[in-house]
Amino acid sequence: MKIFNKRSFKLLLLMTIIASLLSGCSSEVGTSSGQSPECVEKDTYIVGLDDTFAPMGFRDDNGNLVGFDIDLANEVAKRWGITFKFQPIDWSMKETELNTGNIDFIWNGYTITEERKEKVNFSEPYLEYSQLLVTLANSEFNSIEDMAGKVVSTQGESSAVDAAYAQPGLVESFKNGELVEFPTYNEVFNDLEAGRSDIVIADEVLARYYMKNKGEEKYKILEENLGLEEFGVGVRKEDPELLERLNNTLKDIKEDGTYDEIYSKWFSAN
Amino acid sequence: MNVFNMLIPMTIEGLRITIGVFLATLVISIPLSIIVAKLRMSKNKIIAKITGIYIYIMRGTPLLLQLMFIFFGFHYIPLIGFAFGRYQAIIIAFVLNYTAYLAEIFRGGIGSIDIGQFEACQVLSLSKRFTFMKVILPQVVKNVMPSIGNEVITLVKDTSLVYILGVADILKAAKSVSNTYSTFIPYIFVGIVYLLITAILTKLLDNFESKFSYYR
Incomplete structure (x- = not known):
């Protein structure tokens, strides 16, 4: 313990200073506590x-x-x-x-x-929109019933997940009884294109944007959807x-x- | 190409975060970890135990969880009443985590030095501090360099975890561009950026190691 004398104390002090400098120049966010009603x-x-x-x-x-x-x-x-x-x-x-x-x-x-x-x-x-069911243009799936036994994917933590689970028995009917969840719709659509996913559940606003980017002719939107939602x-x-x-x-x-x-x-x- | 017009400026922005977190973590945690290593080896049972628990917690939980805990979790602990900023939380979590890993490496390094050297220094009546700083530590640094290098390179990649606090590093930049253009190219691009950073670091670490290998 003798090693911890003046010099290492100075070192410790220096590091504390560095640490406080770092924190000083970065505290511009994170303090908007709106807890008090007067603000x-x-x-x-x-x-x-x-x-x-x-x-x-x-x-x-x-x-x-x-x-x-x-x-x-x-x-x-x-x-x-x-x-x-x-x-x-x-x-x-x-x-x-x-x-x-x-x-x-x-x-x-x-x-x-x-x-x-x-x-x-x-x-x-x-804003109102619906949860669309999207598949590749050449696929033979046409209705919600066709989703039984298929690989269905969507964005995790999204309302599309809630919409799927809101339909009784729907998710259980998918392949392995599960809905595949990706971090973003980009991965979801990539997976559809790669042929690993058969059908995608997607927010209308997003789905239309992605399809526009990737070429609308490649996809088919099923006539049925999973209901209207609101932002x-x-x-x-x-x-x-x-x-x-x-x-x-x-x-x-x-x-x-x-x-x-x-x-x-x-x-x-x- | 359009994608790169957007990707390159955003990657440069992201690099500031990636490199900033990387450097800050290294500069603070390397000296700190030597102190923690000494505390871990302390003859005082209580100090050694407390340090052991700290290392156990830091190595036993994911860094992602530690980031979330320090940024969001503190709010839920009553009586503390303050919250860290995003960047503060990031630096604190990374330093705490990496100090634990590095401390164990240094502990191994210090332990590998022959006890005879300590005895020799004692016979020469060198002070304990002089013994450690001038005789032991240089040999330790030499021995632990390959392991430290491992951690340094892991750290570069771990910086991508800052996404959980909404801070945009280079991986997040790629994700943004990828989502805007619906293309995979940005991910390949940042992959190459990571490789470049690692190549530079590997070279630096090699130089550093060869500087220390004066007896070979």
Whole structure:
């Protein structure tokens, strides 16, 4: 123990300084604890999003964040006279990020489900879509019944998973009685193309975007789907005033036509 | 090609994170791990035991879990009342984890030195500190270099775990571009970037090793 004398103490001190320097220059995020109700009108809010979720929120050619949700959020911020900060998060951690106060909104194609309602408050829905069943253009599958005994895949932690399990007995009828889950739709569609997956369950917004990118003629959308769903903004349960303010602004944006402008920028008419 | 117009700037952004986490972790955890190794070998049973438990926890749980615990978990512990920033949490988790692994390597290195050398130094009435810093440590460093090199290269790849806190390293950059363009090319590209980084590190480590092999 004699080794721990003045000199190693100095070394320890030096390292403590380095550590505190490192922490000093990096504490700009993570402190937006919106727990106290008096900070309803802050001068900035942090929007948590998965920046790989085209076309709702993703990176363009220059690495800038773009997308339908980004435009909508920026419109809300403009009307509040502030700017939002966009914080990329890992999608599987979204509710944890929100409830630990690291972000103030989950706003990125966040589907309203009963399960999620227990963890967060949802704004009024701002977009409707359905869960499509997609397969290769030359396949013979045509209906939900055809999915029995097939390899079916989708994005994990997504509402497509919930939609599949919501149909009684559906997942059990798949090959091995399981739904194959990949981290992103990119892998899901790659797997379909590689012939390992037979049918893909996909959010309509995403599915149409991917098919457009990869060549629409390669795929076939089944006429049946797994039902209609809605996107909403997730807000902490402790922030009811913030939710109300957001709902009012979203209503204004829909009523004065700004919503339609943003919509037509990102989605085709159908 | 369009993909590269987007991929290259984002990879450079990502490199700042990858290399930043890598360097910060190395610079802090190497000196720290020598101290931890000494504590682990301490004659004081309690100190040795506590250090042992620390190493057990750090080696016994995934680094991914440690990152999540330090960033998200602290919030749930009552009475602490503060949370680390994203980058703070990353550095803390990586340093704690890598210090544990490196400490075990250094412990092995220190243990491999013949007891006779300590005795010889004692006979020459060299101070304990002088013995350790000038006689023992240089030989230890020489012996443990290959193992340290292993950890250094593993560290480069482990930096990709920062994705769980939403921080964009080069792998995340590739994922973003891949999703925007629906192509696999970005993954091949970052694979090559990782290989390049490893090639440079391997060369540096080789140089360092040959500098120390003055008796061969």
